[in-house]
Amino acid sequence: MERLTLRHPRGESAIVVGAGALAAAADELARWWQGRRVFVVSSAPIAARFAGALEGIEPAGAALVHLEVPDGETAKTVEVARRLWEGMLAAGGKRDSRVVALGGGTVGDVAGFVAATFLRGIELTQIPTTLLAQVDAAIGGKTAIDLPGGKNSVGAFHHPHLVVADTELLASLPRADLRAGLVEVVKMATLLDPGLLDVVEEGLDGLLDGDPRSLDPVVARAIRAKVGVVEDDPEESDRRRLLNLGHTLGHAIEAVLDYRGLRHGEAVAFGLLFALRLARRRGLGPDVARRLVGLLGRFELPPLPPLAAQRLVDTMARDKKARESGIVWVLPVAMGEGRAFADVPLEEVERELEAFLREPFKL
Numbered sequence: 575m576e577r578l579t580l581r582h583p584r585g586e587s588a589i590v591v592g593a594g595a596l597a598a599a600a601d602e603l604a605r606w607w608q609g610r611r612v613f614v615v616s617s618a619p620i621a622a623r624f625a626g627a628l629e630g631i632e633p634a635g636a637a638l639v640h641l642e643v644p645d646g647e648t649a650k651t652v653e654v655a656r657r658l659w660e661g662m663l664a665a666g667g668k669r670d671s672r673v674v675a676l677g678g679g680t681v682g683d684v685a686g687f688v689a690a691t692f693l694r695g696i697e698l699t700q701i702p703t704t705l706l707a708q709v710d711a712a713i714g715g716k717t718a719i720d721l722p723g724g725k726n727s728v729g730a731f732h733h734p735h736l737v738v739a740d741t742e743l744l745a746s747l748p749r750a751d752l753r754a755g756l757v758e759v760v761k762m763a764t765l766l767d768p769g770l771l772d773v774v775e776e777g778l779d780g781l782l783d784g785d786p787r788s789l790d791p792v793v794a795r796a797i798r799a800k801v802g803v804v805e806d807d808p809e810e811s812d813r814r815r816l817l818n819l820g821h822t823l824g825h826a827i828e829a830v831l832d833y834r835g836l837r838h839g840e841a842v843a844f845g846l847l848f849a850l851r852l853a854r855r856r857g858l859g860p861d862v863a864r865r866l867v868g869l870l871g872r873f874e875l876p877p878l879p880p881l882a883a884q885r886l887v888d889t890m891a892r893d894k895k896a897r898e899s900g901i902v903w904v905l906p907v908a909m910g911e912g913r914a915f916a917d918v919p920l921e922e923v924e925r926e927l928e929a930f931l932r933e934p935f936k937l
């Protein structure tokens with residue numbers, strides 16, 4: 575187990591990571607909850623599995639109030655956020671009440687957004703229960719909800735005071751969700767920590783099986799990589815933008831499929847494959863590209879549903895990461911190095927996209 579600190583413009587987040595992190599953080603949580611209303615936001619299946627563990631921590635004088643959101647991406651809507659705000663107000667929520675996000679990235683994003691905005695912001699703990707949320711979504715203070723036409727279109731930066739990333743909670747996570755989380759690990763490794771990519775390649779079978787001996791070191795190392803970038807560029811004006819690798823097309827795929835067809839991590843995997851195509855045309859060496867395509871090929875991804883190139887392009891042009899001047903692409907330029915490109919011609923994107931949709935794994 576490890577304790578990390580993320581320093582950001584408004585203070586610090588503590589991150590406790592590893593097997594047994596929740597038990598190790600119990601006293602700290604109890605102190606932080608003492609005498610407060612604590613709004614525990616979760617979906618029904620996650621609450622059924624894990625809410626009991628929090629009851630065990632509840633100190634005298636605290637009141638845990640459970641608030642339920644729909645399971646999955648449909649939690650990230652204005653309607654759900656509004657229900658949470660109203661539920662908190664009705665239950666006597668105050669400026670010094672607490673929010674606990676217990677769940678995957680979707681719960682973390684909507685609960686974090688509600689914590690950021692309720693009474694102009696109340697304190698938040700993230701207890702991520704998916705691999706994706708442990709390595710990525712719970713770290714770095716980004717919170718968001720979706721609009722029908724745009725993923726994460728409304729949001730705020732709101733850092734948790736504490737993140738408890740207990741890898742033991744991943745024991746029940748389905749293989750497909752492990753894979754989705756590993757895609758974000760591959761993204762970070764490609765840009766920031768090539769040594770981590772070696773570890774993922776070598777340990778992939780164990781990682782996809784959810785073997786804690788494989789997962790533990792990977793989760794801690796991916797979190798360290800993300801912490802480094804967020805500390806460098808907390809509000810995404812420069813280096814943090816690199817973490818959008820694979821997300822330009824990935825988010826468009828999710829929006830066009832109405833957030834239902836693929837998991838976030840799966841859509842990002844396809845986005846990453848497409849980014850490799852554009853990157854190859856801008857000098858990325860064939861070895862690096864082949865290596866990543868080969869690795870993602872071992873991920874047992876579901877097939878890409880039928881999609882129209884034009885709709886994807888229109889959706890990308892509307893995405894919040896696009897500028898008035900056009901779509902910005904984050905592309906790897908070498909192993910461990912990425913860059914943002916604002917000058918990829920739209921005709922090239924359309925042409926490559928047509929070819930990609932026919933054969934996503936071809937370079």
Ligand SMILES: NC(=O)c1ccc[n+]([C@@H]2O[C@H](COP(=O)([O-])OP(=O)(O)OC[C@H]3O[C@@H](n4cnc5c(N)ncnc54)[C@H](O)[C@@H]3O)[C@@H](O)[C@H]2O)c1
Nearest residue numbers: 646678679680681703704706707710711716743746747838
């Ligand atoms: N804020 C950020 O910086 C950031 C970064 C990356 C991704 N995201 C967001 O994260 C979301 C994706 O998160 P996700 O992949 O965790 O999806 P998710 O939250 O939908 O969780 C996936 C599924 O796993 C189940 N689950 C959760 N924990 C479990 C456990 N321990 N055992 C068994 N089942 C469990 C959930 O019930 C759910 O059905 C997307 O909305 C994405 O935009 C945010």
Ligand SMILES: [Zn+2]
Nearest residue numbers: 758821838842
């Ligand atoms: Zn992502």
